[in-house]
Amino acid sequence: MYLVDPSSxxxxxxxxxxxxxxxxxxxxxxxxxxxxxxxxFTDGASSKALGVQGASAQYLLGLGxxxxxxxxxxxxxxxxxSLSQVDTGLxxxxxxxxxxxxxxxxxxxxVVFINADIAMGDTGVRRSIVxxxxxxxxxxxxxxxxxxxxxxxxxxxGGYLEDLLPQITALGYVNQSAQxxxxxxxxxxxxxxxxxxxxxxxxxxTTVVDGNRNRSPSAYLANPAEERARYxxxxxxxxxxxxxxxxxxxxxxxxxxxxxxxxxxYENNTLVSSDNKGMAAYxxxxxxxxxxxxxxxxxxxxxxxxxxxxxSPNTLGAFCESPGEAWDGQPCDFDHSTCGNKTEDCxxxxxxxxxxxxxxxxxxxxxxxxxxxxxxxxxxxxxxGPVKWVHTYxxxxxxxxxxxxGTTVQTCPPAMGYSFAGGTTDGPGAFDFIQGDNSxxxxxxxxxxxxxxxxxxxxxxxxxxxxxxxxxxxTGFAHxxxxxxxxxxxxxxxxxxxxxxxxxxxxxxxxxGRRMREALRAKLISxxxxxxxxxxxxAGPANTYAHYVATHEEYSVQRYEGASTIFGQWxxxxxxxxxxxxxxxxxxxxxGQPPSxxxxxxxxxxxxxxxxxxxLNQTGVVFDAAGIGRDFGEVLTDVRTSSPYTAGEAVIxxxxxxxxxxxxxLEQTFLTVDQLVNGQxxxxxxxxxxxxxxxxxxxxxxxxxxxxxxxxxxxxxxxxGTYRLTYFGDSKPLIGNITPFxxxxxxxxxx
Ligand SMILES: *[C@@H]1O[C@H](CO)[C@@H](O)[C@H](O)[C@H]1NC(C)=O
Ligand SMILES: *[C@@H]1O[C@H](CO)[C@@H](O)[C@H](O)[C@H]1NC(C)=O
Ligand SMILES: *[C@@H]1O[C@H](CO)[C@@H](O)[C@H](O)[C@H]1NC(C)=O
Ligand SMILES: *[C@@H]1O[C@H](CO)[C@@H](O)[C@H](O)[C@H]1NC(C)=O
Ligand SMILES: *[C@@H]1O[C@H](CO)[C@@H](O)[C@H](O)[C@H]1NC(C)=O
Ligand SMILES: *[C@@H]1O[C@H](CO)[C@@H](O)[C@H](O)[C@H]1NC(C)=O
Ligand SMILES: *[C@@H]1O[C@H](CO)[C@@H](O)[C@H](O)[C@H]1NC(C)=O
Ligand SMILES: *[C@@H]1O[C@H](CO)[C@@H](O)[C@H](O)[C@H]1NC(C)=O
Ligand SMILES: *[C@@H]1O[C@H](CO)[C@@H](O)[C@H](O)[C@H]1NC(C)=O
Numbered sequence: 001m002y003l004v005d006p007s008s009x010x011x012x013x014x015x016x017x018x019x020x021x022x023x024x025x026x027x028x029x030x031x032x033x034x035x036x037x038x039x040x041f042t043d044g045a046s047s048k049a050l051g052v053q054g055a056s057a058q059y060l061l062g063l064g065x066x067x068x069x070x071x072x073x074x075x076x077x078x079x080x081x082s083l084s085q086v087d088t089g090l091x092x093x094x095x096x097x098x099x100x101x102x103x104x105x106x107x108x109x110x111v112v113f114i115n116a117d118i119a120m121g122d123t124g125v126r127r128s129i130v131x132x133x134x135x136x137x138x139x140x141x142x143x144x145x146x147x148x149x150x151x152x153x154x155x156x157x158g159g160y161l162e163d164l165l166p167q168i169t170a171l172g173y174v175n176q177s178a179q180x181x182x183x184x185x186x187x188x189x190x191x192x193x194x195x196x197x198x199x200x201x202x203x204x205x206t207t208v209v210d211g212n213r214n215r216s217p218s219a220y221l222a223n224p225a226e227e228r229a230r231y232x233x234x235x236x237x238x239x240x241x242x243x244x245x246x247x248x249x250x251x252x253x254x255x256x257x258x259x260x261x262x263x264x265x266y267e268n269n270t271l272v273s274s275d276n277k278g279m280a281a282y283x284x285x286x287x288x289x290x291x292x293x294x295x296x297x298x299x300x301x302x303x304x305x306x307x308x309x310x311x312s313p314n315t316l317g318a319f320c321e322s323p324g325e326a327w328d329g330q331p332c333d334f335d336h337s338t339c340g341n342k343t344e345d346c347x348x349x350x351x352x353x354x355x356x357x358x359x360x361x362x363x364x365x366x367x368x369x370x371x372x373x374x375x376x377x378x379x380x381x382x383x384x385g386p387v388k389w390v391h392t393y394x395x396x397x398x399x400x401x402x403x404x405x406g407t408t409v410q411t412c413p414p415a416m417g418y419s420f421a422g423g424t425t426d427g428p429g430a431f432d433f434i435q436g437d438n439s440x441x442x443x444x445x446x447x448x449x450x451x452x453x454x455x456x457x458x459x460x461x462x463x464x465x466x467x468x469x470x471x472x473x474x475t476g477f478a479h480x481x482x483x484x485x486x487x488x489x490x491x492x493x494x495x496x497x498x499x500x501x502x503x504x505x506x507x508x509x510x511x512x513g514r515r516m517r518e519a520l521r522a523k524l525i526s527x528x529x530x531x532x533x534x535x536x537x538x539a540g541p542a543n544t545y546a547h548y549v550a551t552h553e554e555y556s557v558q559r560y561e562g563a564s565t566i567f568g569q570w571x572x573x574x575x576x577x578x579x580x581x582x583x584x585x586x587x588x589x590x591x592g593q594p595p596s597x598x599x600x601x602x603x604x605x606x607x608x609x610x611x612x613x614x615x616l617n618q619t620g621v622v623f624d625a626a627g628i629g630r631d632f633g634e635v636l637t638d639v640r641t642s643s644p645y646t647a648g649e650a651v652i653x654x655x656x657x658x659x660x661x662x663x664x665x666l667e668q669t670f671l672t673v674d675q676l677v678n679g680q681x682x683x684x685x686x687x688x689x690x691x692x693x694x695x696x697x698x699x700x701x702x703x704x705x706x707x708x709x710x711x712x713x714x715x716x717x718x719x720x721g722t723y724r725l726t727y728f729g730d731s732k733p734l735i736g737n738i739t740p741f742x743x744x745x746x747x748x749x750x751x
Pocket of ligand 3: 269
């Protein structure tokens with residue numbers, strides 16, 4: 001939430017937008033030519049022109065990647081919603097990966113699945129993406145066939161969500177953050193579109209046993225014993241993979257689904273990163289194209305999120321970090337995840353605990369990579385059949401419906417329970433701001449601003465409806481300064497042949513996901529939409545963020561996931577009811593879309609007007625200064641030149657810096673490691689390699705000075721030779737334009 005005036009947005013951003021427009025115009029011409037030459041708009045004979053033979057290359061497939069990294073400094077990070085988690089630099093860039101699948105025989109039948117490396121989908125961001133794509137490609141990409149799914153990572157840039165509640169710790173809405181996600185995602189889809197070519201799809205699954213753990217086992221145990229007895233684990237261990245091949249059977253990428261929280265990197269980290277799924281994508285893609293800069297590869301590895309609700313990547317379990325107390329180092333209390341009756345000391349540990357959370361991140365990523373490699377090395381089941389989609393909006397406030405046993409129940413306007421404030425073992429107190437916020441020592445100016453409008457007391461109807469949840473925040477009734485929680489959610493399914501993706505607006509727990517998949521699969525078969533090979537997978541949190549979805553038995557226990565099941569105990573059953581009621585729109589010959597509740601209203605204008613009224617005590621970049629006698633990019637602390645470095649060592653240089661919010665350098669980099677080859681410096685690492693970090697430190701607000709540290713931990717196997725570190729910055733003078741500059745360290749050698 002920074003008062004960034006448009007002139008402070010980097011020229012590179014605008015030139016990127018301009019070149020995107022140009023790309024688009026060219027793309028449109030090419031597409032028209034392509035479609036015409038393929039006779040796509042004339043008749044089914046087009047399949048021949050496309051080189052499609054029978055079912056083997058039944059689809060047109062497009063894959064693309066775009067950089068969505070928002071401001072990497074002075075912005076709250078998204079996921080843990082911790083006020084103190086304000087970013088100070090960059091570990092790995094966030095990216096959207098887009099997958100387009102069109103029916104070759106009828107190419108206007110297409111779906112777009114976007115796997116965005118963000119904490120959750122959002123109505124406002126999705127609206128902007130849909131608007132950009134539907135105006136560029138009228139009739140091809142629509143509100144109905146675009147799915148915006150998130151990896152649910154917790155180390156990215158925040159401030160982009162439209163509803164108020166998740167914004168509070170981000171100090172409100174950060175337009176620059178939302179714009180980066182929109183621009184990079186639209187670019188990913190355009191690149192996917194430009195890459196459309198005949199191809200085939202296949203499908204399989206494998207188990208990834210060590211990749212996740214249930215973080216609320218006491219809630220899982222509330223589910224009926226006979227139901228639990230059907231499953232070996234209290235987590236889904238299956239990784240499902242859809243392989244994308246060209247017409248000759250060469251792999252172009254894949255889209256996989258596996259349920260594990262993006263909380264490998266802890267809440268105390270302040271370097272923007274992509275958590276385990278973004279890391280998995282990097283590891284896989286760089287194994288295929290080792291010489292490409294991250295994000296500049298053509299093979300696209302999609303690691304999408306699934307029924308993530310009660311999953312944790314902290315697979316060693318949760319332990320007390322309570323130095324000096326008798327219970328220090330002991331497992332946390334089973335029912336309440338407390339240590340000495342307090343939540344704060346209870347922390348989940350990842351598999352790399354003895355080394356670092358970044359090591360855990362890599363290990364959990366590698367498990368998913370290994371699962372995907374196993375499947376990519378196998379003969380998978382071909383996907384055949386039409387491309388279909390269905391999308392509608394559902395108002396969850398007091399939605400009345402009938403359970404399969406005939407009992408009529410209803411959902412409720414949103415509310416958060418007390419345990420929501422307790423957080424989880426992955427991060428004590430997601431939205432931790434609530435704790436202590438009924439006192440005067442609140443440290444969050446945004447919360448100070450809005451707490452006069454603290455959610456209205458629930459009336460008896462809401463209390464009864466949400467029972468047995470004790471209501472902490474009655475968000476469904478809070479409309480000032482704008483909506484706190486969504487009442488209306490996106491309901492969406494994508495069908496490709498026998499595969500149906502349930503695109504879900506929240507985080508389903510393990511058992512919720514199982515019930516949802518099973519009910520929908522049965523319905524698809526009983527309605528004759530699909531046969532016995534029907535394969536159903538869950539993706540999300542996607543499109544909008546409607547928090548958690550626990551089973552009604554888990555809800556009764558009111559752990560974090562139950563307390564965050566905002567529409568009451570029948571939330572899951574309502575989704576099952578609604579999704580089931582519209583499966584016929586996925587039938588081979590189905591046309592049109594179901595009736596819809598009104599779409600949620602655009603709130604960004606209200607969010608922005610709040611910003612414009614300068615109610616918040618935050619400023620944009622005022623100006624940068626190098627300091628007396630200094631130049632931007634000048635080296636303050638150099639690399640070691642006296643003796644060679646060896647693998648495993650960290651090379652560090654400190655430069656005279658400028659605020660990176662001046663230019664996000666989307667699709668570019670804040671740093672390179674350059675190698676001297678035949679008298680030429682070649683960039684061999686960027687700011688997206690996990691071995692490099694970019695850290696920015698403001699040294700004087702009054703003088704406008706700052707420093708930048710660039711660090712490279714030399715990987716095993718790095719060729720010996722001569723290298724240097726390069727810093728790319730952009731400075732904003734008090735008067736005048738933002739200007740790029742470059743700084744180089746001295747050269748150093750690796751032996
Ligand atoms: C957000 O930024 C974009 C791009 O810079 C700009 O077009 C838009 O008007 C901004 N939105 C608001 C509400 O300020
Ligand atoms: C994995 O694939 C098998 C074979 O198609 C199927 O029976 C099973 O249900 C799949 N697992 C999941 C979780 O969908
Ligand atoms: C974050 O916390 C973990 C666990 O307490 C600790 O090992 C790690 O060093 C901390 N990281 C930072 C960046 O402070
Ligand atoms: C990205 O790849 C293209 C094509 O391989 C290449 O021309 C371009 O230089 C690469 N860009 C970067 C930043 O590596
Ligand atoms: C925790 O609470 C229980 C029940 O109130 C109490 O018996 C116990 O002494 C408390 N433990 C600590 C360490 O405060
Ligand atoms: C949602 O439904 C509730 C209850 O019927 C109604 O009061 C509310 O106006 C509806 N919201 C929208 C956006 O239609
Ligand atoms: C129907 O199922 C729900 C959920 O299990 C239960 O609460 C309700 O009592 C059942 N109704 C009947 C008539 O059995
Ligand atoms: C404020 O929080 C304390 C515990 O942190 C609690 O005991 C008290 O009841 C709360 N007061 C209100 C008005 O919610
Ligand atoms: C940057 O590097 C210098 C040494 O070059 C070090 O003293 C300083 O602590 C580093 N700053 C950060 C934020 O890591």
